[in-house]
Every structure is written in C-alpha cells, then in structure tokens.
Amino acid sequence: MPAVTYEHIKTCKQTGARLGIVHTPHGSFETPAFMPVGTQATVKTMSPEELVEVGAGIILSNTYHLWLRPGHDIIQEAGGLHKFMNWDRPILTDSGGFQVFSLSEFRTIKEEGVHFRHHLNGSKLFLSPEKATEIQNALGADIMMAFDECPPYPATFEYMKASVERTSRWAERCLSAHARPADQALFGIVQGGEFEALRKQSAKDLVSLDFPGYAIGGLSVGESKEVMNEVLEFTTPLLPEDKPRYLMGVGSPRSLIDGAIRGIDMFDCVLPTRIARNGALMTSSGRINMRNAKFERDFGPIDDKCTCHVCKNYSRAYIRHLLRADETFGIRLTSYHNLHFLLNLMEEVRGAIRTDSLGDFRDEFFESYGLNKLNAKNF
Amino acid sequence: MPAVTYEHIKTCKQTGARLGIVHTPHGSFETPAFMPVGTQATVKTMSPEELVEVGAGIILSNTYHLWLRPGHDIIQEAGGLHKFMNWDRPILTDSGGFQVFSLSEFRTIKEEGVHFRHHLNGSKLFLSPEKATEIQNALGADIMMAFDECPPYPATFEYMKASVERTSRWAERCLSAHARPADQALFGIVQGGEFEALRKQSAKDLVSLDFPGYAIGGLSVGESKEVMNEVLEFTTPLLPEDKPRYLMGVGSPRSLIDGAIRGIDMFDCVLPTRIARNGALMTSSGRINMRNAKFERDFGPIDDKCTCHVCKNYSRAYIRHLLRADETFGIRLTSYHNLHFLLNLMEEVRGAIRTDSLGDFRDEFFESYGLNKLNAKNF
Numbered sequence: 001m002p003a004v005t006y007e008h009i010k011t012c013k014q015t016g017a018r019l020g021i022v023h024t025p026h027g028s029f030e031t032p033a034f035m036p037v038g039t040q041a042t043v044k045t046m047s048p049e050e051l052v053e054v055g056a057g058i059i060l061s062n063t064y065h066l067w068l069r070p071g072h073d074i075i076q077e078a079g080g081l082h083k084f085m086n087w088d089r090p091i092l093t094d095s096g097g098f099q100v101f102s103l104s105e106f107r108t109i110k111e112e113g114v115h116f117r118h119h120l121n122g123s124k125l126f127l128s129p130e131k132a133t134e135i136q137n138a139l140g141a142d143i144m145m146a147f148d149e150c151p152p153y154p155a156t157f158e159y160m161k162a163s164v165e166r167t168s169r170w171a172e173r174c175l176s177a178h179a180r181p182a183d184q185a186l187f188g189i190v191q192g193g194e195f196e197a198l199r200k201q202s203a204k205d206l207v208s209l210d211f212p213g214y215a216i217g218g219l220s221v222g223e224s225k226e227v228m229n230e231v232l233e234f235t236t237p238l239l240p241e242d243k244p245r246y247l248m249g250v251g252s253p254r255s256l257i258d259g260a261i262r263g264i265d266m267f268d269c270v271l272p273t274r275i276a277r278n279g280a281l282m283t284s285s286g287r288i289n290m291r292n293a294k295f296e297r298d299f300g301p302i303d304d305k306c307t308c309h310v311c312k313n314y315s316r317a318y319i320r321h322l323l324r325a326d327e328t329f330g331i332r333l334t335s336y337h338n339l340h341f342l343l344n345l346m347e348e349v350r351g352a353i354r355t356d357s358l359g360d361f362r363d364e365f366f367e368s369y370g371l372n373k374l375n376a377k378n379f
Numbered sequence: 380m381p382a383v384t385y386e387h388i389k390t391c392k393q394t395g396a397r398l399g400i401v402h403t404p405h406g407s408f409e410t411p412a413f414m415p416v417g418t419q420a421t422v423k424t425m426s427p428e429e430l431v432e433v434g435a436g437i438i439l440s441n442t443y444h445l446w447l448r449p450g451h452d453i454i455q456e457a458g459g460l461h462k463f464m465n466w467d468r469p470i471l472t473d474s475g476g477f478q479v480f481s482l483s484e485f486r487t488i489k490e491e492g493v494h495f496r497h498h499l500n501g502s503k504l505f506l507s508p509e510k511a512t513e514i515q516n517a518l519g520a521d522i523m524m525a526f527d528e529c530p531p532y533p534a535t536f537e538y539m540k541a542s543v544e545r546t547s548r549w550a551e552r553c554l555s556a557h558a559r560p561a562d563q564a565l566f567g568i569v570q571g572g573e574f575e576a577l578r579k580q581s582a583k584d585l586v587s588l589d590f591p592g593y594a595i596g597g598l599s600v601g602e603s604k605e606v607m608n609e610v611l612e613f614t615t616p617l618l619p620e621d622k623p624r625y626l627m628g629v630g631s632p633r634s635l636i637d638g639a640i641r642g643i644d645m646f647d648c649v650l651p652t653r654i655a656r657n658g659a660l661m662t663s664s665g666r667i668n669m670r671n672a673k674f675e676r677d678f679g680p681i682d683d684k685c686t687c688h689v690c691k692n693y694s695r696a697y698i699r700h701l702l703r704a705d706e707t708f709g710i711r712l713t714s715y716h717n718l719h720f721l722l723n724l725m726e727e728v729r730g731a732i733r734t735d736s737l738g739d740f741r742d743e744f745f746e747s748y749g750l751n752k753l754n755a756k757n758f
Contacts, residue, residue: 042701042708070675070700078678078696086692296449299457313465317457321449322421328707329421 002212004143004185006031006244006265013356015261017349022058022244022265024090024142025183026082029057031244031265032353034256034346035092036273036339040065041075041085044273045328045335048087053309054336055343058090058142060268063135064099064127068118072138080140092143092268095132095174095189098217098249101150109149111166129173133186137179145215146174148189153221160193161201167191168205175209187213187246194227196234203238214239215246216264220255229258236263253282253345254371257362260349272338277331279323282341286370290334295320308340381591383522383564385410385623385644392735394640396728401437401623401644403469403521404562405461408436410623410644411732413635413725414471415652415718419444420454420464423652424707424714427466432688433715434722437469437521439647442514443478443506447497451517459519471522471647474511474553474568477596477628480529488528490545508552512565516558524594525553527568532600539572540580546570547584554588566592566625573606575613582617593618594625595643599634608637615642632661632724633750636741639728651717656710658702661720665749669713674699687719 009019020031036043036051039062043051051059061081066072078084081091097114100107104116104125113128132147148167151160171188178186188206192198206214216235219228232247239245244265250256251269259267272282279291283303288295290302301311302319310319310333322330345365352361366372388398399410415422415430418441422430430438440460445451457463460470479486479493483504486495492507511526527546530539550567557565567585571577585593595614598607611626618624623644629635630648638646651661658670662682667674669681680690681698689698689712701709724744731740745751 040701040704040706041697042706045707045711047708047711065704069704070696074676074696074700077676078694084694084697086697297453297456315457315463317449317453318420318463318465321419321453325419325444325448327419327421328424328710329426331707332424332426332711 002185003181003183004212004244006213006242008241010353012353012358014359015353015362016263017260017353017358018263018265019350019353020244020265022090024058024185026088026090026142029090030350032256032260032346032349033057033266034251034342035060035266035268036343037062037268037270038085038087039270040069041081043335043339044277045332046273046339048085050336051087051339052089054340055347056089056339058092058266059087060092060094061085061139061141062096062099063093063132063139064096064103066093066139067096067135068120072135076138076140082140090143091141093136093139093141093145094248095145095147096127096135097132097148098150100127111169113147129170130177133174133177134179137184140180140184142184143213144178144184144186146171146186146188146211148191148217150218151191151193153193153218153223155193157195157198160191160195160198164191164198164202164205168202171206171209171211175211185212187211187215187244189215189217189248190235190239191218193218194223194231199231199235200238203235207238207240211243213244213246215248217248219247220250225254225258228255229262232259232262232264251342253342253365253369256342256345257349257358257365260353261358261362272342273335276334276338279320279334281334282338285368290316290320291323292320302337303341306337306341308337308344310337310340381564382560382562383591383623385592385621387620389732391732391737393738394732394741395642396639396732396737397642397644398729398732399623399644401469403437403564405467405469405521408469409729411635411639411725411728412436412645413630413721414439414645414647415722416441416647416649417464417466418649419448420460422718423656424711425652425718427464429715430466430718431468433719434726435468435718437471437645438466439471439473440464440518440520441475441478442472442511442518443475443482445472445518446475446514447499451514455517455519461519469522470520471645472515472518472520472524473627474515474524474526475506476511476527477529479506490548492526508549509556512553512556513558516563519559519563521563522592523557523563523565525550525565525567525590527570527596529597530570530572532572532597532602534572536574536577539570539574539577543570543577543581543584547581550585550590551588554590564591566590566594566623568594568596568627569614569618570597571614572597573602573610578610578614579617582614586617586619590622592623592625594627596627598626599629599648604633604637607634608641611638611641611643630721632721632744632748635721635724636728636737636744639732640737640741651721652714655713655717658699658713660713661717664747669695669699670702671699681716682720685716685720687716687723689716689719
C-alpha cells in the first residue's frame with residue numbers, strides 16, 4: 001500500500017468534478033483542495049495555528065529553497081520538515097525543478113541533471129532526479145514530486161517532445177532513487193505543453209510507472225485560460241481515476257473552479273499570500289486594493305459576506321493604515337483573509353460537488369466576482 | 380472619582396517596592412506593570428490575542444504617530460483607538476512631546492507650544508498642550524499624558540529650570556483642555572533631569588494640580604544606571620502614595636527591577652520588540668543573538684526554562700533559519716518570546732513583593748542574567 005491513497009467520494013453529475021479524500025501519513029484532507037505555499041518552511045506571515053483556522057488541510061514547501069537554506073540535512077536532523085516548522089498536517093514538497101528553471105542563471109541541462117548557479121550567491125550547483133529525491137527524502141514530506149524539466153513557454157513541438165521524453169526517463173530515476181516509499185508518496189508530473197499528442201505520450205509513460213499520484217505541470221506559465229482549460233480537458237482523462245491529480249502552480253479563483261470542473265483534485269499557488277502583501281484582497285464581489293484612498297474612512301470589514309477572524313474584528317480603515325505604515329500586522333491580516341477566502345472557496349466547491357451543482361456555483365461565483373464566462377463549459 | 384485609580388495591595392518589606400492594581404475604564408491591571416509599545420496602533424508583529432497570551436495588561440500607543448497617520452480624526456470616527464485596533468484592555472497614550480523633541484527637525488519651542496517639521500515629509504506642524512490633549516481625547520486611551528518639554532541630556536541647571544517651569548505651566552493648560560476627565564485620566568510628568576532641587580520643584584508644582592497619576596520623565600536618555608537609580612530614589616518619595624507612578628521609556632530587565640524597588644508602578648519601552656527584530660532574545664541566562672552561527676543545529680528552545688508558546692513549539696535552529704531568510708514569522712516568534720519574557724519577569728517581581736523578597740529575587744536574577752550589582756541597594 002502506497003503512503004498516500006485517494007478515496008473517491010462522488011462525482012458531480014452536473015460537471016464531472018470529483019469529491020474525494022487523500023489519505024497521508026499525517027492525516028487526510030478533502031479534495032478538491034488548495035495548498036497554501038510555505039516556500040521557506042513557513043507560509044509567509046502565518047502561524048501553523050492560523051493555517052488550521054483558515055482551513056488548510058495540506059501545505060506545500062519548496063525543495064530548492066530549503067536545500068539551499070537552511071539545508072535539508074539540518075531539517076532532517078531536526079526530525080523532518082513537519083517537526084522543524086511545527087506543522088503536523090500533510091506537506092507536499094516540489095522537486096526544485098521549477099525554481100532551477102525559473103530562478104537560476106547559466107543553467108545547462110544534461111541527461112544526468114541540471115548544472116546551474118545559485119540565484120543569490122552565484123555558486124555552482126547541480127540538481128538531478130537522484131539529488132532532488134534524496135533532498136525530499138530528507139525533508140520527509142508526505143508527498144514528493146518527481147524532478148522534471150520545466151520547458152519555456154512557448155516551446156516548439158520538437159523541443160517539447162525531447163523534454164517530455166527526458167522527463168519520463170528522469171521520473172523513472174526518481175522512483176528508483178526513492179528511499180522511503182512507505183512513508184512518502186512520489187508523484188509523477190505530466191508535461192507536454194499545449195500539445196495533445198505529447199500530453200498523451202507523457203501520461204502514458206508515467207502511468208506505466210504506477211505513481212501513487214499525478215501532477216499536471218507546465219500550465220499557468222503564460223498561456224491563456226482557454227488553452228489551460230483545453231489542455232486539462234484532454235489530459236485529466238488520461239490519468240487513473242483512483243489516484244490524486246494535482247494541477248501545479250494554479251490558484252486564481254477562476255482557475256480553481258475551472259480546474260475542479262475538469263477533474264483536478266489538488267492545487268497550489270503563492271497568489272493569495274503574494275497579492276495580500278501588496279494589499280490586494282479577494283472578496284465575494286471581486287478583488288479590491290486595500291491601499292486605495294477610498295478606504296481611508298471605511299470602517300466596515302474587508303468583505304461583509306466573509307466570516308473570517310479578520311473580517312469579524314478589523315476594519316478596512318485599520319488595515320489600510322497598517323499597510324501604509326509598513327506594519328507587519330497588516331500583511332498578517334491580509335494574508336489570513338486571502339487564504340481564508342480561497343480555502344473557503346474550495347469548501348464551497350466541495351459542497352457544490354456534493355449537491356451536483358458545481359456548474360451553477362461557478363456561474364454565480366463568476367458573476368459576483370466579476371469574471372466573464374469566456375470558454376465556459378455549458379451544462 | 381477620576382477615570383483611573385490606584386489600589387495599593389502591599390509594600391515589599393525587604394525593598395519598599397509597591398504591589399498594586401490600577402483600575403481603568405477598560406479593566407484593571409496589576410503593578411508593577413510593563414506596557415508593550417504599539418506605536419502605530421499595533422504592537423509590532425503581534426496580534427491582540429497574542430498580547431493577552433503573553434500577559435499584557437495595558438499597552439502604550441504614540442500620539443505623535445497616530446496624529447500624523449492615519450489621523451486622530453479617523454481613529455475617533457472608528458470609535459476610538461481600542462475599537463480601531465481591536466484591543467479592549469487599557470491603553471496609555473503619550474503626549475507626542477518626546478517624538479517632537481527626538482524625531483522632528485527645525486523645532487522652535489515657544490510658550491504657546493512647539494513649531495516643527497514632519498520627520499518624514501517636512502511639512503510644518505504645531506503641537507501644544509491644548510493640541511496634544513485634543514488629539515488624545517480623540518484617541519480615547521484610558522491614560523493620557525501631559526504635553527511636556529523633553530530637554531536634551533545633558534542640560535545645564537538653568538536650561539532645565541526654565542524647562543521644568545514651562546512644563547508645569549503646560550501641565551496646567553493640559554488639565555484645562557482635557558475634555559473627558561470621566562473617561563480618561565491625564566497624568567502629569569515630573570521633569571528636572573538629575574537635579575534634585577528641580578525634581579522637587581517639578582513634583583511640587585504637579586502634585587498641587589492633583590493629577591490622577593504621575594510619570595517620571597527625562598530618564599533613560601543617556602545617563603548611567605547609577606544616576607537613574609539616584610534620581611528615582613529622591614523623586615518617587617515626592618509623589619503621592621495613592622496614585623500610580625510611571626517611569627517613561629524604561630524596559631531593560633535591570634531597570635524594571637531597579638525601578639520597582641524604588642517605588643515605580645508602570646514602565647514602557649520598545650526594547651523587547653525592537654531587539655527581537657534584530658534576533659536578540661532575552662533568556663533566563665542572559666541575552667543571546669539568534670542569528671549566531673552556533674545556533675544553526677541547535678534544536679532546543681530559545682530558553683529551556685521558558686514556558687511560552689514559542690519555546691514549547693519552536694527550535695533555535697528554526698528561528699535562526701526564519702530570521703536569516705527574512706521571514707516575517709521569525710520576528711513574530713522573537714517578538715512574542717521577548718514580550719513574554721519581560722511580562723513574566725514583572726509577574727515574578729509582583730510575586731516577590733508579595734513574599735517580601737524582591738531584594739533576593741533581584742540578586743538571583745542579576746546573577747543568572749549576568750548583570751553586575753553595581754550601585755545595588757543592600758537589604
């Protein structure tokens with residue numbers, strides 16, 4: 001039995017979205033689920049207790065960052081990432097691949113792995129399927145990700161084909177290197193850009209390796225929402241129904257709903273915490289920027305339909321004051337609210353699947369949030 | 380009956396320190412008490428709930444800062460400072476005088492008040508006894524402070540004498556301007572530097588005005604610990620026994636104990652939160668800097684004798700990592716610990732007064748914290 005399993009609860013009759021539970025060594029979480037991102041072993045500004053309050057069932061942490069600082073050996077000595085950061089619910093770590101391709105300089109991709117320079121101090125580094133797996137084994141997250149190539153967008157069919165084939169070879173090497181399959185589940189990552197033939201090839205390769213879960217990578221990299229939805233529509237059916245499906249790096253309200261409708265179970269994104277630090281807040285009637293002068297004397301909550309601790313206790317005027325005064329407590333409040341908003345949205349999505357009405361929910365949400373229904377599936 | 384009253388519980392037989400309770404419109408707090416500083420309507424990095432957890436019975440906020448941003452009118456419209464910042468325990472606001480003298484540029488002191496320029500944008504401003512009182516009435520803190528002149532250190536006897544006399548005249552104007560004596564108590568501030576004759580004159584002037592509480596200002600401005608203790612020794616006996624006594628801007632562990640022994644009931648200082656943001660932490664065996672490389676693989680708590688939430692759940696290695704990675708959660712944890720340390724110290728000081736053993740407590744604490752007993756009173 002793999003360390004992580006997927007229990008299917010029901011499928012939304014209106015949309016085909018899946019309601020499920022993912023079981024891990026650190027407990028279970030309901031899906032579709034959004035994973036807050038704790039890059040450096042902390043979800044920026046938030047305490048673990050607050051993450052529980054806002055409803056986080058699982059969080060993501062970044063292998064690349066933890067490898068370089070403080071070092072995966074230190075986290076292993078501390079008793080693993082859960083203990084190090086005082087979070088006893090599930091954790092997923094990425095492979096570091098995305099950061100190698102997006103942050104590092106002078107990278108050279110070879111069959112053995114990727115040679116590159118540290119994005120901060122310029123030192124020479126090397127990451128490979130074996131190394132990424134070793135680091136993640138040391139970190140001890142419940143879910144680990146295979147080390148893949150993250151190709152640029154756009155890429156030619158030929159480039160993408162070679163990349164997909166390498167990613168498949170690397171996936172096999174990750175599986176072989178994985179030292180703790182009873183404690184940690186290694187997920188494969190389907191690549192292939194917007195090319196259906198390549199997504200098929202990638203999915204076929206990876207499914208044959210029998211991973212306990214699958215991610216869809218290479219989306220939300222610059223393509224339109226329509227392309228993303230189209231890729232999801234032809235990719236998710238290629239994945240086994242009895243395993244979790246994770247859409248990497250996606251976290252706008254629109255994409256969370258669009259993704260769930262297309263059979264995705266897990267999502268992650270820095271969006272809610274990143275925009276919160278700039279004062280941008282998600283509300284039931286769309287995004288607002290709390291730094292705006294019009295909120296100077298607005299003594300109401302961020303969102304009068306929201307039930308979170310911040311909306312119950314603090315005014316827009318106070319939060320605006322804190323942000324303008326560069327007070328840390330301001331970004332604590334905005335981060336808390338945005339995470340609550342997205343995690344609550346996922347709760348509502350799961351509720352709508354339960355009542356076979358996710359299509360209706362989407363239409364109502366898009367309307368109130370001010371989103372157009374471009375490329376929306378009809379039900 | 381004034382808005383704020385002092386209830387004397389007992390005097391330490393060993394040292395003369397006072398145990399008491401200060402009653403305010405927002406509840407009571409035990410003294411000697413340390414007040415965390417929330418300059419901009421937030422104690423940096425901390426939530427109100429956390430302030431309660433670490434044992435804050437009263438906090439201080441700065442009139443100068445709130446006047447300039449967001450503006451006292453906005454805080455008044457919000458329902459006052461307590462509601463604005465979601466803190467329902469007592470608050471003390473200073474008068475803005477200290478900031479005018481320490482932060483502003485090109486100030487001109489006249490009998491009417493002080494003309495100066497904004498420390499950030501250079502605009503022309505004017506603060507007077509009447510204006511400082513009006514702003515504090517709008518903020519609505521339980522305890523307000525009279526607008527005084529904060530003379531430079533060192534100052535000549537002649538300068539200080541003129542300053543003390545002006546401060547007395549200004550104190551009377553503050554009392555006359557005070558619009559809400561039933562809701563807010565205005566404290567007078569005894570100045571006079573290190574000159575006993577001037578402290579006597581200042582105390583006599585202010586006591587004749589019958590303030591509901593008195594502060595001792597102009598200490599911790601560069602003088603030695605010996606001078607501070609000496610000034611306290613001849614100043615506190617000049618103040619009424621049935622009113623609270625507040626030593627402004629003092630918050631090192633040593634000075635809190637020294638001050639309590641000399642009859643002080645209230646203290647405030649940015650020290651615990653300011654040093655926390657640099658990684659400096661107070662422990663039962665003295666100050667340590669958490670950024671130090673020797674803590675890289677130290678998986679023990681900040682202080683193994685500490686019972687705070689941080690010491691129960693986080694390691695030195697984790698906190699060091701967060702500080703080095705510029706993660707906000709790191710300074711949340713260090714601020715929390717330092718405030719807990721000082722507030723717990725005050726709890727211990729009160730316990731030692733109760734058992735007439737504050738002198739013994741001081742000796743043991745100084746020993747373990749690594750402080751010399753220079754100028755210590757003998758008992």
